[in-house]
Every structure is written in C-alpha cells, then in structure tokens.
Amino acid sequence: MKRKVLFIPLVVFALLVAAFMFQLHRNMQGDDPDTLESALIGKPVPPFQLPALFDDGQQVTQQVLHTGKPLLLNVWGTWCPTCRAEHEYLRSLAGTGITIIGVNYKDDREKARHWLTTLGNPYAIDLFDANGTLALNIGVYGAPETFLIDGQGIIRYRHVGAMTAEVWRNEFAARWDALTRGGAQ
Amino acid sequence: MSRLAACVLGICLVLPVWAATTDSKPFDSPQQAQTYHDATAVLRCPKCQDISIADSDAMIAADMRNRVYQLVREGKTKQQVVQYMVERYGEFVNYDPPLTPSTLLLWAGPLLCLVAGGIIIAMQGRRRRRRSNPGLSSLEQERLRNLLKTNESGEQK
Numbered sequence: 001m002k003r004k005v006l007f008i009p010l011v012v013f014a015l016l017v018a019a020f021m022f023q024l025h026r027n028m029q030g031d032d033p034d035t036l037e038s039a040l041i042g043k044p045v046p047p048f049q050l051p052a053l054f055d056d057g058q059q060v061t062q063q064v065l066h067t068g069k070p071l072l073l074n075v076w077g078t079w080c081p082t083c084r085a086e087h088e089y090l091r092s093l094a095g096t097g098i099t100i101i102g103v104n105y106k107d108d109r110e111k112a113r114h115w116l117t118t119l120g121n122p123y124a125i126d127l128f129d130a131n132g133t134l135a136l137n138i139g140v141y142g143a144p145e146t147f148l149i150d151g152q153g154i155i156r157y158r159h160v161g162a163m164t165a166e167v168w169r170n171e172f173a174a175r176w177d178a179l180t181r182g183g184a185q
Numbered sequence: 186m187s188r189l190a191a192c193v194l195g196i197c198l199v200l201p202v203w204a205a206t207t208d209s210k211p212f213d214s215p216q217q218a219q220t221y222h223d224a225t226a227v228l229r230c231p232k233c234q235d236i237s238i239a240d241s242d243a244m245i246a247a248d249m250r251n252r253v254y255q256l257v258r259e260g261k262t263k264q265q266v267v268q269y270m271v272e273r274y275g276e277f278v279n280y281d282p283p284l285t286p287s288t289l290l291l292w293a294g295p296l297l298c299l300v301a302g303g304i305i306i307a308m309q310g311r312r313r314r315r316r317s318n319p320g321l322s323s324l325e326q327e328r329l330r331n332l333l334k335t336n337e338s339g340e341q342k
Contacts, residue, residue, distance in 0.1 A: 039274060136248055136252055136273065139231075141245045141274070142232055
C-alpha cells in the first residue's frame with residue numbers, strides 16, 4: 001500500500017509532461033494560445049459608415065458587404081510589420097479573383113495611400129478607419145486580422161495574424177468554396 | 186542627503202497617481218465617473234491579457250476606454266458596458282464572468298479543491314489514529330498474559 005502511494009508524484013509528473021507536450025505540439029502546428037475566441041462568428045458585421053481611403057468625400061457603409069458573394073475583410077496598418085509580411089500574399093489572392101476589402105486601421109491616410117500605390121493594392125474597396133470604430137465593433141484587437149464574410153454580410157470566420165498560403169489552405173479554402181457554391185445556388 | 190532621497194522617493198510614489206489622473210475625462214456626475222472607473226477595472230485588455238483596460242497602455246485598451254467613456258456618457262450602466270464589450274470580444278474580456286454552465290467549473294473549482302483537501306486530511310487523520318492505537322493481536326495478547334503470569338509467579342518467590 002505504502003509503496004503504491006510513493007508512485008503518485010511520478011504519475012502526476014508524467015501526466016503533466018504529456019499535457020505540455022500535447023499543447024506544445026499544437027502550438028508548433030500554428031495553434032496560438034493568445035488567440036481569442038471570436039464572439040461575432042455567425043453574426044452580421046455591425047452597421048458602419050467610413051470614408052474611403054483615397055477619397056475622403058466618399059462614405060462607405062455596410063451595404064458594400066451585401067454583394068451576394070463571399071469576400072474577405074482585411075484589417076491592416078502601415079505601422080504593422082506583419083501586415084507588410086502578408087501583403088504580397090494578399091495580392092496573389094486578389095489575383096485569383098478573391099474580393100478583399102481593406103480596412104486601414106488607426107493609420108495615417110497619406111502613409112497608407114503611399115503604401116498601396118508603391119506596393120500594389122490588393123483591395124477592391126479601401127476603407128479608412130482612423131479611430132478604429134469599425135475595428136472595435138468587430139472585436140479587432142491587433143492587426144492584421146482577416147474576416148471571411150458571406151454574401152449577406154455575416155461573419156463566417158476570423159483569422160488573427162498574417163494571411164499566408166498555409167493559413168488560406170488550412171482555414172479558409174474549404175469555407176470559401178462552400179460559400180461560393182452556396183451563393184451560386 | 187536623506188531628505189533629498191526622501192523627496193525623490195516621495196515624487197516616485199506620487200508619479201503613478203499623477204499619471205493615472207491625467208487620463209481622467211470630464212463626466213456629468215460623480216456616478217458616471219464611478220461607472221467608468223468600475224467598468225474599465227473589470228474589463229480585461231484583449232491584447233495584453235493579464236491586465237485590465239484601465240491599467241493597460243496598449244492601443245486597443247485606449248480605444249476601449251474611449252468607447253466605455255462614450256457609453257457611460259450616454260447613460261449606460263456598468264453591466265450594459267461590460268455586455269457591450271463581451272458581445273464584441275467574447276467572455277474573455279470580462280474579469281467577472283457570470284455563473285453559466287460553461288463557467289461552472291471556474292466558480293466551483295476552488296471550492297471543490299477545498300472540499301477534496303479536507304476529505305484527504307480527514308482520512309489521513311483517521312488512519313493515523315487507528316495506527317497509533319492498533320490494539321494487540323490474539324497472539325500478542327497471549328504473550329502478554331504469559332509475561333504477566335511469569336512476572337507474578339516471580340514476585341511470589
């Protein structure tokens with residue numbers, strides 16, 4: 001009896017090692033423990049009214065999301081190094097016919113315009129969210145973040161961090177295809 | 186010299202208070218100020234995770250404080266403000282989560298640990314008591330009787 005009790009710490013230790021190894025392995029696969037659940041999945045993007053990045057006189061509302069086709073909403077800023085890193089991939093995504101709406105988040109309008117004119121513009125529509133109003137309403141807490149929105153303006157998926165080929169393949173591609181098929185019916 | 190040190194220390198101690206008050210915003214009533222203070226203390230910064238938005242310097246925390254300020258000025262209660270943020274950022278931002286089936290373990294966990302610990306201590310205590318007074322086996326009792334008998338007969342000699 002007494003002998004068996006002595007093994008309890010060893011068993012507890014082994015269980016802890018197994019638990020840590022399991023989570024570390026998942027982190028290696030790209031599971032970021034800092035990522036928050038998204039409270040807005042399945043809910044519509046709240047109404048907004050923002051100026052266009054290139055034309056301060058033009059106001060854009062949530063109506064631009066109701067196209068009947070899925071689209072991506074990408075939150076970015078020139079102050080954000082990861083946004084620079086994902087920029088090329090966003091351009092190639094746009095090149096394959098995927099509609100991306102860019103939300104320039106808490107940025108300098110001139111810098112943002114310069115960035116898009118020199119690096120190329122992957123966005124079909126450019127919004128300028130200087131105060132982070134829209135961003136706060138959709139639960140953005142950093143940049144970049146990418147939302148998958150269906151043709152009715154409902155948020156279907158959200159990715160925090162850089163968009164890469166791997167992220168697209170693993171997290172977005174199947175959902176995008178399902179929405180495109182659904183929209184065609 | 187020591188007076189100078191005390192002076193510097195005093196300034197250092199006061200600085201955080203001064204820094205905190207520069208952030209203060211004008212309110213219509215002391216109740217609104219209190220609501221703002223309570224709400225920002227109970228909302229957790231989504232970027233920095235282990236700190237409330239009242240204490241955080243992160244950009245998102247400042248934006249959230251501004252939104253809380255707007256909401257409070259509109260006459261929203263602390264509960265409504267927290268609910269507003271939870272709708273956008275999830276239960277994660279609430280440092281004071283409500284008791285729901287999914288948070289039951291969170292609330293009951295410490296109590297369960299306490300009860301489990303109490304049971305373990307009680308069981309060990311009982312076992313120790315039993316061991317310290319184990320009684321004699323029938324063999325030992327016989328030996329004791331024999332010993333006492335020989336002792337008695339020895340004294341008679």
